Amino acid sequence: MSGFFDLVHHQRAYRTFSDEPVDDATIGRLLDAAVHAPSAENRQPWEFVVVQDPALRSSLLDFAEKAWDGGGREFAEARLTPGLMADVERGIAGGGYRDAPVLIVVAADIERGLKVTVPSSIFPAIQNLLLAATELGLASALTTISMGFTEDLQAMLGLPAHVVPQAVIPIGHPVRPLGPSKRDPFETHTHRDRFGTPW
């Protein structure tokens, strides 16, 4: 990446991964970026569980598939473009995420911060992690589909009741790099002084 603005344009949701491993030093760099995010009162309420064990990874992803089969697919079908739908299907049910050698479960310690600010203190850290992965040429994805099963995830990972999963992030190497993201131009959703006055 040639710089920050190029980096943000290339941060993408990857749903296919090669089987190339990611070493612990690299994972450490991602997490170091994550923990330098802002958080309310600087409470840093994040907890990360790096899941590399194949059996555990597979069981974790079973919950994503369960959520998808249990209504997620039907819900998404009515909302996503056919291209995105096929991509999400590939990640969750087509084995895409299962090829990722690392799953990072990001959880929130709801006793370490205020209830109202804890979730919003987690996602800046997740974004840092995703950007760091992009900078290092890795594939990553932010997924929340299995968050309907937080208690099962807690039991599986030995998380105490006050450490609540917020996202599962598959990390690996891309099969092929994706191009820049497609977004509405910022002017479409930006207003001058009052809503409705164009920028």
Ligand SMILES: Cc1cc2nc3c(=O)[nH]c(=O)nc-3n(C[C@H](O)[C@H](O)[C@H](O)COP(=O)(O)O)c2cc1C
């Ligand atoms: C809060 C949040 C939850 C998401 N959950 C999922 C998910 O469960 N599964 C998935 O495949 N993608 C998930 N995504 C990824 C989005 O689909 C993706 O960011 C969006 O479609 C833009 O795609 P792009 O990064 O390829 O441009 C999630 C993104 C966000 C911000």
